[in-house]
Amino acid sequence: MRTIQVPEMVDRQKFNRFHLQILLCCIFIIICDGYDMFMLGTILPSLMAEWRISAVEAGLFSSYALFGMMIGALVFGPLADKFGRKNVILICTVIFSVFTFTSGFANEPTSFGTQRFAAGLGLGGVMPNLIAIITEYAPKKLRSTLVAIMFSGHALGGVVASMGAMYLIPNYGWRAVVWLGALPLIFMPILYKLLPESINYLMSKNKKSKLVDVLNRVNVNGQYTMNDNYVLLHEQLKSEMKGFPVKQLFKNGRTLSTLLFWIAFFMCLFVMYGLSTWLPKIMGGAGYELGSSLTFLVVLNLGAVFGAIVGGKLADRYGSKRILVTFLVIGFISLTMLSFKPSMIMLYILIAIAGGTTTGTQIVTNAYVSQYYPNEIRSTGVGWALGIGRIGGILAPTFCGILLDMKLSLQVNFLAFAIPCIIAAAAIWFIQDNFSNMTVIKEKKKLI
Numbered sequence: 001m002r003t004i005q006v007p008e009m010v011d012r013q014k015f016n017r018f019h020l021q022i023l024l025c026c027i028f029i030i031i032c033d034g035y036d037m038f039m040l041g042t043i044l045p046s047l048m049a050e051w052r053i054s055a056v057e058a059g060l061f062s063s064y065a066l067f068g069m070m071i072g073a074l075v076f077g078p079l080a081d082k083f084g085r086k087n088v089i090l091i092c093t094v095i096f097s098v099f100t101f102t103s104g105f106a107n108e109p110t111s112f113g114t115q116r117f118a119a120g121l122g123l124g125g126v127m128p129n130l131i132a133i134i135t136e137y138a139p140k141k142l143r144s145t146l147v148a149i150m151f152s153g154h155a156l157g158g159v160v161a162s163m164g165a166m167y168l169i170p171n172y173g174w175r176a177v178v179w180l181g182a183l184p185l186i187f188m189p190i191l192y193k194l195l196p197e198s199i200n201y202l203m204s205k206n207k208k209s210k211l212v213d214v215l216n217r218v219n220v221n222g223q224y225t226m227n228d229n230y231v232l233l234h235e236q237l238k239s240e241m242k243g244f245p246v247k248q249l250f251k252n253g254r255t256l257s258t259l260l261f262w263i264a265f266f267m268c269l270f271v272m273y274g275l276s277t278w279l280p281k282i283m284g285g286a287g288y289e290l291g292s293s294l295t296f297l298v299v300l301n302l303g304a305v306f307g308a309i310v311g312g313k314l315a316d317r318y319g320s321k322r323i324l325v326t327f328l329v330i331g332f333i334s335l336t337m338l339s340f341k342p343s344m345i346m347l348y349i350l351i352a353i354a355g356g357t358t359t360g361t362q363i364v365t366n367a368y369v370s371q372y373y374p375n376e377i378r379s380t381g382v383g384w385a386l387g388i389g390r391i392g393g394i395l396a397p398t399f400c401g402i403l404l405d406m407k408l409s410l411q412v413n414f415l416a417f418a419i420p421c422i423i424a425a426a427a428i429w430f431i432q433d434n435f436s437n438m439t440v441i442k443e444k445k446k447l448i
Contacts, residue, residue: 003229006199007375010218011140018196018217022137023146025195026130027153029093032184033123034157035164036100037065039181040116041277041297042165043174050174051109055281059401062277063394064113068120069127070390076125077383078246084201085129085379090192092129093184095122100181119181124390127154127366128383135370135378136198137218144320147367148312155304155359158276162297200375203232232375246384248377253432258381260427261369265389267424268362271331271417274396275300275358279351281404282413299348300355307356308363320368321428324361328425331357332418339414358421365428372431392420 013019044058072092080088096119103115131147138146161177168176184191202211208226215224224230249258276297283296307327314323334353342350366382373381403413 003231004215004222004224006203006215006230006232009215009222010137010199013139013219015139015142015146016218016220019137019139019146021194022134022196023150025191026134026150028187029089029126029184029191030130030151030153031157031160032093032181033096033126034154035161036096036119036157036181037123037154037273038158038276038297038301039161039165039177040065041280042161043169043177044277045281046169046174047109047112053109055401055404056398057109057401059277059397059399061109061113061116062273062397065116065120065123066273066390066393066397068117069124070120070387070394072121072124072126073128073383073387073390074124075121077128077379077381077387080129080132080198080379080383081200081377084205085133085198086195087197089126089129089133089195090188092122092125093191094188095119096126097122097182097184101179101185104175104178104181124386125383128379128386131366131370131382132379133196133198135367136200136375137196141316143371144315144364144367145309145312147370148308148315148363151363151366152305152308152360154363155301155308155355158301159298159305162295162301166295200232203230246380249373249381249384254373257372257431258385260431261365261372261385262388263427264365264424264431265362265369265385266392267420267427268358268365268392269386269389270392270396270420271335271358272362273393274400274417275354277397278400278404282400282410296348296351299351301359303352303355304359304363306352307360310356311360311364312367315364315367320364320371321431321433324365324368324428325425327357327361327364328421328428331361332421332425335414335418335421339409339411339418341410358417361424368428372433 040062044061047053047061048055048058076088076092099115099119099122103112103119106112106115130150134147134150135143164180165174165177168174168180196214196217197207197210199211199214202208202214208230211230212224212226212228215230216222279297279300311323311327331354334350334357338347338350338354341347366386369385370378370382400413400416403416
């Protein structure tokens, strides 16, 4: 009987068809998630005109969704670590798809805001689990790259939302943009069939036959059987990981780094959701027409896709911390330069750079935090970082709406996004990498 060290076996594998299958499923879901979140920025001017609401009131719509996302991340992350990631991912996808679709029938702000909150529960719950399941199955040398490629679908969803809105709003109105959010429901049977369950969950529930099937797809040459002994974590260390998962985020020297991750996520998501919600309106106030303003949102999200993929590859090669700090400093510079209203060509370049070094940086940070925590608390670690970070996302749309209502200068509006980049860079710089996988170090010592 063989003893198989499952994490080490997964780490050593080359990218194959099974990895591609997981990646495509997760990309599809995260594109839909991104579309759902970013489409709000494209329809806000229409909502403000139809319902005659102020910028502050309109900003609350985004805050409602982000508040729901915060709760969803905090709740569904730990639940997935206990009850499996696949089912939680699919349940959350159904939640945000259904409530996005029904919000298209709202005739007044309260109903629309309530349904945005409900959709946010699913949006927030699906993200940490998609990141966790990609991290769990990805070969070690491609981990940051694959998480970044997957999560760049979130920004790509923003591109789809912006381009779709440029056609749909003039021809069919804002409701058509919202109704398109029901698309994932059609693909649920396919997703259920193709998406695998977490290895950790299968082992904890003693579902050995399903585990063997999955591992033989991870490693097509493994020839694993029911007679093999599969090891995920040393039994003594496994007992240390039991209990309320959130407590584990502060054990084994992880307290300071956990808090620093939360600060970095707060700042990054403040910038990410503030820009995605209000960039069209800010540029409209600077004298650009709605069509041009939506184009800026497309460029912002295309820059985010490019920045995420390039940043992920650089992080795998040179280390996440060094790349993230560099990107955030560049983000600060680009946003500051945008405030001086440069020429049109330079404007597009700076917006693309800003997207790559803000939203793109947040995507690479997701990969960083997912690798920082052990597999047993990975969804919890990512979920709580995203959940706490959502507070920044919640505050940003309303805060920026207040700035717009005050009719302050373009410089002040962009500095509100530039300064958090420096704060996030400082937080990431002081994260203690040497404490990231203390349990794994202990495990190896026990097995020697």
